[in-house]
Amino acid sequence: MIEMIDLHKSFGPKVVLNGLSLRVGEGDTVALVGFSGAGKSVALKHIVGLLQPDMGTVRVDGTDVPSLSRPDLYELRRRVGYVFQFAALFDSMTVAENLAMGLIKHGGFSKDEIEERIADSLERVELEGYEENFPAELSGGQRKRAGLARAIAFGPKYLLYDEPTSGLDPVTTTVIDRLILKMRDELGVTSLVITHDMDSAYCISDRIAMLYDGRVLQEGTPEEIRRSQHPVVKGFVEGRPELVEEGSGGMRIFANTPASRRRI
Amino acid sequence: MTARTATWARPFAAVGRSAGGFFAAFGRFGTFFVEMLRSLRDVGTWVPLLVGQMRHLGVDSIPIALFLAAFTGIVLALQASYTFTGAVPLYFVGALVGKTMILELGPVLSGLALSGRVGANIAAELGTMRVSEQIDALETLAYNPVAYLVVPRVLAGILMFPVIVIFANAIGIVAGWITAINLLQMSTDDFIRGLRLFYEPFDITFSLIKATSFGLVVTAVGCFEGFATKGGAEGVGRSTTRAVVISSMLILVFDAFWAVVLLQP
Ligand SMILES: Nc1ncnc2c1ncn2[C@@H]1O[C@H](COP(=O)(O)OP(=O)(O)OP(=O)(O)O)[C@@H](O)[C@H]1O
Ligand SMILES: [Mg+2]
Numbered sequence: 001m002i003e004m005i006d007l008h009k010s011f012g013p014k015v016v017l018n019g020l021s022l023r024v025g026e027g028d029t030v031a032l033v034g035f036s037g038a039g040k041s042v043a044l045k046h047i048v049g050l051l052q053p054d055m056g057t058v059r060v061d062g063t064d065v066p067s068l069s070r071p072d073l074y075e076l077r078r079r080v081g082y083v084f085q086f087a088a089l090f091d092s093m094t095v096a097e098n099l100a101m102g103l104i105k106h107g108g109f110s111k112d113e114i115e116e117r118i119a120d121s122l123e124r125v126e127l128e129g130y131e132e133n134f135p136a137e138l139s140g141g142q143r144k145r146a147g148l149a150r151a152i153a154f155g156p157k158y159l160l161y162d163e164p165t166s167g168l169d170p171v172t173t174t175v176i177d178r179l180i181l182k183m184r185d186e187l188g189v190t191s192l193v194i195t196h197d198m199d200s201a202y203c204i205s206d207r208i209a210m211l212y213d214g215r216v217l218q219e220g221t222p223e224e225i226r227r228s229q230h231p232v233v234k235g236f237v238e239g240r241p242e243l244v245e246e247g248s249g250g251m252r253i254f255a256n257t258p259a260s261r262r263r264i
Numbered sequence: 265m266t267a268r269t270a271t272w273a274r275p276f277a278a279v280g281r282s283a284g285g286f287f288a289a290f291g292r293f294g295t296f297f298v299e300m301l302r303s304l305r306d307v308g309t310w311v312p313l314l315v316g317q318m319r320h321l322g323v324d325s326i327p328i329a330l331f332l333a334a335f336t337g338i339v340l341a342l343q344a345s346y347t348f349t350g351a352v353p354l355y356f357v358g359a360l361v362g363k364t365m366i367l368e369l370g371p372v373l374s375g376l377a378l379s380g381r382v383g384a385n386i387a388a389e390l391g392t393m394r395v396s397e398q399i400d401a402l403e404t405l406a407y408n409p410v411a412y413l414v415v416p417r418v419l420a421g422i423l424m425f426p427v428i429v430i431f432a433n434a435i436g437i438v439a440g441w442i443t444a445i446n447l448l449q450m451s452t453d454d455f456i457r458g459l460r461l462f463y464e465p466f467d468i469t470f471s472l473i474k475a476t477s478f479g480l481v482v483t484a485v486g487c488f489e490g491f492a493t494k495g496g497a498e499g500v501g502r503s504t505t506r507a508v509v510i511s512s513m514l515i516l517v518f519d520a521f522w523a524v525v526l527l528q529p
Contacts, residue, residue, distance in 0.1 A: 045400070048403070048404050049403075050400050050403060050404070070408070074406040074408070075406075077403070077404055077405070077406040078406045080404070081404075082401070082404035084397050084400070084401060086396065086397065088396060088397035088398050088400060088401040089398070089401075090393075090398055090401070090402075091392075091396070091398070101402075101405050101407070102405045102406075105405055105406045105407060106406070150405075
């Protein structure tokens with residue numbers, strides 16, 4: 001179970017998270033949606049301790065992440081797979097070596113098992129045959145899938161996806177969506193998925209939460225979000241800026257800084 | 265804030281700010297350094313990477329250091345004979361070449377050359393890894409990035425700089441000797457006599473102490489600047505420049521420091 005409790009985070013004067021609370025139940029897949037720059041990636045980084053909250057906390061499996069000691073934090077990270085928005089592959093290593101990094105650190109895998117898992121993970125993201133390629137030799141979408149393969153390779157209990165399907169073609173998007181579903185259904189993985197793609201969100205998630213103004217504006221089942229009457233949510237899912245503008249009291253949405261502006 | 269400061273006070277405020285910035289940076293470097301010492305415990309992470317870095321940062325740097333040393337040796341021999349002509353016996357050329365090479369120019373010139381080659385290389389590589397979130401990715405895969413990236417580089421610097429400097433000293437002296445016998449009509453015996461004249465075993469120790477400290481400075485500053493990189497390609501460029509400038513300055517500061525501490529009668 002992942003719980004974000006009243007998270008606050010600012011960078012200098014810029015308030016990004018302003019009381020974000022969100023719970024991902026055991027075995028659930030939750031989609032986190034929101035405007036570009038709303039702070040979704042920032043929220044996700046708090047879960048594995050890449051960022052420290054100014055206030056509030058994150059709990060994974062009931063343990064308080066910000067107060068973990070280094071060894072305990074690494075222990076936690078062995079149970080969490082993180083898919084970076086821009087893949088973040090190690091560019092001095094081949095794809096196979098990238099995947100091996102997590103497997104080696106996880107411990108308990110023999111050499112053969114590591115190879116087997118690398119092949120299996122690459123197959124899942126449809127990247128067979130790219131083991132020996134360097135990241136620079138891959139397309140953007142391929143890199144993204146290699147990053148995804150790296151996160152799933154060591155069999156984590158939690159998966160955090162930062163826009164796993166942005167920049168992929170429709171067919172590959174469906175493949176990845178199915179992969180996310182399979183991780184839940186076959187392996188019981190608990191996932192938090194950041195996405196801009198509402199179709200994906202409806203398809204893969206048990207619940208959807210919309211991040212706006214530094215906190216969760218609305219959370220519900222895909223059906224509830226689809227039928228939301230909140231103008232901002234409705235405007236977002238239907239892609240209608242005029243609704244959002246109306247719902248946010250005329251504030252420009254793409255400035256993305258409503259919370260910080262109010263403080264000035 | 266700035267608007268409130270009276271005109272006359274502004275220069276002082278600026279000095280205060282940059283001094284504050286200096287101490288803040290110093291504090292951050294201190295924290296980084298302590299983190300590095302702590303990460304030494306993570307033996308399993310850095311040991312397998314050490315040899316690769318020793319080769320990459322050390323062995324591959326030998327050619328440039330030798331190139332520099334050879335030309336320095338030639339110039340030293342010629343300048344010595346030019347200065348000494350008539351006044352001092354010619355075999356003093358050997359003394360001057362040996363002493364200067366070992367005590368000062370071998371370590372310092374190699375250090376400066378390596379701050380350009382090694383320091384810039386480290387800062388650019390780690391800076392790129394920082395801005396492309398590869399360092400965060402290491403974290404999420406449960407690696408300690410300091411143990412994985414910083415410790416092997418800094419240890420490689422500490423271990424390999426002395427080796428490079430030994431080679432540089434030797435080549436500088438050999439180049440001086442070749443110059444002396446070919447251009448200065450000196451005999452090998454004369455040159456060696458000069459070389460031995462003021463030689464102290466401590467000279468080598470001194471040279472190696474310097475080299476070790478320069479190895480530490482160049483690699484640690486490179487790693488620090490790389491890790492502190494912010495904001496894209498421009499940020500990487502900035503870090504690289506800062507790494508070279510700061511480590512070059514620190515090399516000269518340490519150079520003076522060791523002279524004051526170890527050479528004062
Ligand atoms: N390290 C940082 N330093 C300063 N500001 C930051 C930092 N990281 C994020 N921000 C700011 O926080 C805000 C939220 O960023 P974040 O990356 O979380 O957006 P996002 O919701 O993931 O957007 P997108 O959908 O475009 O990826 C942005 O305005 C960004 O400028
Ligand atoms: Mg993002």
